[in-house]
Amino acid sequence: MIVRLLLAALAAGLIAGMAMTPAQYVKTIPLIMQAEAYEGGGHDHGVVETTPSSTDAESDVAQGADAPAAHDHDAHDHGDESMFGLGRLGDTVVANLVAGAGFALMLAAVALIAGIEFPSGRDGLMRGLLLGAGAWFCVQLAPSFGLPPAVPGFPHADLGDRQGWWMITVALSALGLWLLALRPEWIARALGIALIAAPHVWGAPVPEDLTSDVPAYLASAYAAASLATTLFFWLLLGGLLGHILSRVPEEQRA
Amino acid sequence: MAAKTHTLSLTDRISARTVAGLMALVIGSILVFGVGLFNSQALHDAAHDTRHSYGFPCH
Numbered sequence: 001m002i003v004r005l006l007l008a009a010l011a012a013g014l015i016a017g018m019a020m021t022p023a024q025y026v027k028t029i030p031l032i033m034q035a036e037a038y039e040g041g042g043h044d045h046g047v048v049e050t051t052p053s054s055t056d057a058e059s060d061v062a063q064g065a066d067a068p069a070a071h072d073h074d075a076h077d078h079g080d081e082s083m084f085g086l087g088r089l090g091d092t093v094v095a096n097l098v099a100g101a102g103f104a105l106m107l108a109a110v111a112l113i114a115g116i117e118f119p120s121g122r123d124g125l126m127r128g129l130l131l132g133a134g135a136w137f138c139v140q141l142a143p144s145f146g147l148p149p150a151v152p153g154f155p156h157a158d159l160g161d162r163q164g165w166w167m168i169t170v171a172l173s174a175l176g177l178w179l180l181a182l183r184p185e186w187i188a189r190a191l192g193i194a195l196i197a198a199p200h201v202w203g204a205p206v207p208e209d210l211t212s213d214v215p216a217y218l219a220s221a222y223a224a225a226s227l228a229t230t231l232f233f234w235l236l237l238g239g240l241l242g243h244i245l246s247r248v249p250e251e252q253r254a
Numbered sequence: 255m256a257a258k259t260h261t262l263s264l265t266d267r268i269s270a271r272t273v274a275g276l277m278a279l280v281i282g283s284i285l286v287f288g289v290g291l292f293n294s295q296a297l298h299d300a301a302h303d304t305r306h307s308y309g310f311p312c313h
Contacts, residue, residue, distance in 0.1 A: 002274040009278055020307075028307045088303070095289050095304035102285025105278040112275030140309055149309030162311035163291050226309050 001248075008248055009108035010101055012240035017100020020233050021093050027225035029092070031218055032151055038213040039153030104237055107135055108245070114178055118246040128242015129235055134181070136234035138173040140227055142196065146204025149226035153214045157205035169199040 086094065111118070111131060118124035140149075143166050150156065172195045179192030212219075289301045290310040298305070298312075305312045 002270060002277060005274045006278055006281070009282075020304075024303065024307045029303050032303055032306050091300040092303045095301035098285050099289040099301075099304055099308065102282045102287075102289060105282030106286060107282075109275045109277075109279035109282060112271055112278065144309055147309070147311055149306070150312070152306065152313065156311075156313060159293070159311060159313065166311050167291070226307055230308060 004248055005108065005112070005245070006105070008244045009104045009241060012108075012237060012244050013101035013104025014097055015100075015240055016104065016233055016237035017097040018093075019236055020096040020100060020229075021089075023229050023232055024092070024096070026229070028222065028229050031222045031225060035151035035153050035214050035218050035222070038215070038218075100233075100237065103135070103139070103234075104241060107131060107237065107241055110135075110174065110178075111241070111245070114182060116182075118242045120246045124242045124246030125239055126242070128238045128240070128245070130238070131242065132234040132236070132238015133231075134177055135174075135238065136231050138177055139170050140230045140234070142173040142199075143169045144223070144227060145200055148219075148223045151214055151218055151222045153212065154219065155207040155210050155212050157207045161205040165199065165204050169204075172196065172199055 110116075116127065116131065118127055146169065147162055147166060156162065176192040176195030179188045179195065181192075183189065183192070288297060290305055290308060292298075302312070
């Protein structure tokens with residue numbers, strides 16, 4: 001019955017992932033495209049500008065391992081080459097489906113391991129929505145305190161540092177939220193709050209030079225749009241997951 | 255005998271749930287890591303708009 005559970009999670013993830021592309025085209029992707037017009041215009045991460053060509057792209061990949069910060073923006077042309085030959089929209093559709101499936105499996109895994117049951121009917125749906133809201137807090141809101149969702153062309157610190165901080169923050173927030181919400185002991189709750197606060201006390205990697213050509217309006221509109229769009233995604237995913245998992249019969253839920 | 259069988263099936267239930275959870279966690283992590291974090295130019299370009307929209311650290 002393991003397969004049924006995985007398929008149930010996958011179904012919820014693919015539906016939510018499918019809905020994500022139109023949701024992104026409402027606000028976030030138009031803002032990304034607007035920001036790209038400012039990207040690489042003058043000071044691009046303090047790296048020497050290069051013209052977009054296949055040689056540059058290759059050397060960029062070769063350097064990527066040693067110096068992720070030196071990776072140049074102009075080398076990625078979204079229109080010309082697409083991984084699946086589907087163009088920019090097609091790539092985004094595929095990436096959103098994969099992301100939806102991945103997040104759904106991880107959310108289902110958390111529910112299974114934490115022992116969260118989904119009773120049939122309204123209760124299952126409500127628990128799913130709560131689970132989705134919790135995941136939004138851990139994956140979107142908590143990391144955004146330190147690393148606000150950024151448009152292309154924005155100043156940034158070293159990529160590896162930011163990814164490390166991001167992953168640690170998501171993991172600690174999830175652990176902290178579980179302790180805070182699902183453990184009765186007050187000491188566990190206090191520890192939960194400490195875990196959620198810890199990465200912010202430590203501090204996210206911040207770039208040394210904060211100047212940018214991208215207008216501040218675009219950046220703030222983008223951060224709000226990204227958080228709103230992902231809230232929509234996580235509530236949809238959580239609700240679907242709760243609803244679908246509640247319909248997997250108890251004896252088959254293993 | 256009956257008690258033993260019951261205990262066994264109970265352990266099976268718990269372990270099947272945990273196994274399903276761990277499998278989902280591993281597969282899900284691989285997918286999310288590939289879309290959001292893996293440092294390959296081709297993957298980055300394909301998932302570019304998705305990465306930015308989800309607020310993954312990008313570039």
